[in-house]
Amino acid sequence: MPVISIVVELLDKPGQLLNTLEPISKGGGNIISIIHQRDKITPLKRVPVEISFSVEDQKDAMRIIEKIKERGVIVKSYNELRLLATTSVMLIGHIVKTDLSDTINRIDSTGFAEVVDMEMSMPELNRPSTAMITISATRQDKLDEALDILREICKTKNLLLVEPINEEL
Amino acid sequence: MINIAIFGFGAVGKGVAEVLHYKKELIEGFIGKYKVVAITDSKGSLIDEKGLNLMEAIKIKKNKGFSGMKTLEVIEKVDFDVAIEVTPTNVHSGEPGLKHIVKSMDKGANVITSNKGPLVKAFKKLERLAEKKGVSFMYEATVGGAMPIIKLAKNDLAGNEIRVIKGVLNGTCNYILTRMEREKMTYSQVLSEAQELKIAEADPSYDVEGIDSAAKLVILANSIMRMDASFEDVEITGITKITPESFEVAGNKNYTIRLIAEANKEKGFLKVSPRLVPHHHPLAIEGTMNAALIRTDLAGDIVVMGKGAGKYETASAIVSDLIEIYRRD
Numbered sequence: 499m500p501v502i503s504i505v506v507e508l509l510d511k512p513g514q515l516l517n518t519l520e521p522i523s524k525g526g527g528n529i530i531s532i533i534h535q536r537d538k539i540t541p542l543k544r545v546p547v548e549i550s551f552s553v554e555d556q557k558d559a560m561r562i563i564e565k566i567k568e569r570g571v572i573v574k575s576y577n578e579l580r581l582l583a584t585t586s587v588m589l590i591g592h593i594v595k596t597d598l599s600d601t602i603n604r605i606d607s608t609g610f611a612e613v614v615d616m617e618m619s620m621p622e623l624n625r626p627s628t629a630m631i632t633i634s635a636t637r638q639d640k641l642d643e644a645l646d647i648l649r650e651i652c653k654t655k656n657l658l659l660v661e662p663i664n665e666e667l
Numbered sequence: 668m669i670n671i672a673i674f675g676f677g678a679v680g681k682g683v684a685e686v687l688h689y690k691k692e693l694i695e696g697f698i699g700k701y702k703v704v705a706i707t708d709s710k711g712s713l714i715d716e717k718g719l720n721l722m723e724a725i726k727i728k729k730n731k732g733f734s735g736m737k738t739l740e741v742i743e744k745v746d747f748d749v750a751i752e753v754t755p756t757n758v759h760s761g762e763p764g765l766k767h768i769v770k771s772m773d774k775g776a777n778v779i780t781s782n783k784g785p786l787v788k789a790f791k792k793l794e795r796l797a798e799k800k801g802v803s804f805m806y807e808a809t810v811g812g813a814m815p816i817i818k819l820a821k822n823d824l825a826g827n828e829i830r831v832i833k834g835v836l837n838g839t840c841n842y843i844l845t846r847m848e849r850e851k852m853t854y855s856q857v858l859s860e861a862q863e864l865k866i867a868e869a870d871p872s873y874d875v876e877g878i879d880s881a882a883k884l885v886i887l888a889n890s891i892m893r894m895d896a897s898f899e900d901v902e903i904t905g906i907t908k909i910t911p912e913s914f915e916v917a918g919n920k921n922y923t924i925r926l927i928a929e930a931n932k933e934k935g936f937l938k939v940s941p942r943l944v945p946h947h948h949p950l951a952i953e954g955t956m957n958a959a960l961i962r963t964d965l966a967g968d969i970v971v972m973g974k975g976a977g978k979y980e981t982a983s984a985i986v987s988d989l990i991e992i993y994r995r996d
């Protein structure tokens with residue numbers, strides 16, 4: 499279960515915190531901790547509050563944050579405490595000959611995404627091989643960025659990239 | 668009395684003729700009396716303003732072939748209310764269908780077609796011309812054969828905005844991929860089998876390179892998504908590089924591989940490519956079937972599925988267009 503940490507800026511008035519916590523519990527999140535950062539009060543007299551909660555999956559977190567924003571609360575930052583977005587893609591072609599470790603390195607070296615799993619099938623020499631790789635990233639948009647990088651790599655290395663249909667059904 | 672002209676007398680043209688013959692009573696119940704006054708092929712035509720005997724026409728086509736007036740001359744000289752344009756598809760020039768459609772509309776006839784070429788090449792032009800001339804322009808059969816999608820979107824989903832369409836739009840590719848997965852055969856082995864079974868053409872490139880899917884995608888994007896798309900906008904990858912091992916590797920993660928055509932209005936792209944599809948997904952269909960997932964703003968997701976080709980399946984779409992034009996309340 500991913501753990502999310504957000505920082506909101508609240509006016510120092512009653513009801514403010516509740517206004518933020520409600521969408522979290524209604525959206526299926528479990529609140530783990532609430533830390534008032536009174537030492538970091540803003541010039542407009544808002545108090546930053548760091549709230550951590552866990553959710554079933556990342557999409558719930560995005561929905562919850564949207565709901566919080568809809569209530570007029572300023573969400574200053576949003577972090578997952580783990581790699582949250584994951585996808586599997588397939589590469590077909592001369593994967594080894596075109597330097598597989600370089601391909602993986604270029605994902606890993608982004609700092610926001612890494613190859614967390616790989617399965618290969620190599621038939622005979624000189625025949626195209628197949629690899630299914632699983633990439634995880636800190637956030638969905640970072641995962642998309644990593645996929646963009648992979649698309650470019652596959653183009654230059656003449657590998658077929660088979661992407662998932664991406665369907666939440 | 669509705670006078671019909673059929674341009675092109677191959678699998679689909681003959682299929683339509685048979686349906687118009689055998690189901691005459693049923694169809695006339697919907698639209699009133701009709702007759703076929705002209706049929707053409709690449710060499711000539713059969714004309715009878717009093718109405719052709721359609722079974723006889725199929726025999727003549729088989730035994731001695733057509734002669735006499737060619738299609739363009741027929742359009743000029745013969746009186747008809749609706750043209751059924753079922754000549755071969757050419758996605759690059761749109762011809763010969765494009766000229767047939769333009770000339771028929773120009774003289775005020777309604778047009779029904781299964782030919783993708785003219786729509787891929789000149790969708791907007793044809794839509795505008797039809798509007799200007801006050802004629803109907805129907806093309807259900809161009810996408811998905813018998814699978815209802817164009818009229819479904821225009822009628823039953825009217826009022827929705829279609830945001831994304833993902834579809835399996837080529838039965839030949841789907842057959843090849845299904846067999847590769849099931850029998851662990853290579854692409855070329857399955858291809859020869861498919862050619863023997865007449866599921867794939869002698870020159871399969873049009874299907875397996877993704878061109879046919881891309882043409883259908885462009886038609887959907889223009890007609891029911893208002894995307895103003897042209898063939899060149901589609902990023903196309905075919906299925907020729909898929910290996911039998913890829914299905915095994917994909918299967919371990921519970922995926923199969925299908926050629927998916929996607930028109931995405933939200934992200935603004937058109938793409939035909941092999942994709943990983945979860946085994947339980949509605950687009951993970953088998954054999955020569957076609958399917959499409961239509962994502963709308965109001966109705967949510969709609970999935971349709973059906974036979975993507977075949978003479979009667981395609982005739983079904985054409986006849987439903989005919990009924991849509993002339994249906995009496």
Ligand SMILES: NC(=O)c1ccc[n+]([C@@H]2O[C@H](COP(=O)([O-])OP(=O)(O)OC[C@H]3O[C@@H](n4cnc5c(N)ncnc54)[C@H](OP(=O)(O)O)[C@@H]3O)[C@@H](O)[C@H]2O)c1
Binds near residue numbers: 674678707710977
């Ligand atoms: N088959 C299917 O299941 C299916 C499904 C959906 C859509 N479509 C589309 O429907 C159309 C027809 O398909 P089909 O399978 O019937 O093709 P087909 O069997 O190859 O028949 C094409 C017919 O068009 C005729 N033709 C060629 N040039 C002509 C011209 N200039 N004027 C008049 N007739 C001409 C041919 O004449 P000859 O007989 O003299 O060669 C032939 O009779 C194609 O555009 C195809 O893409 C087919």
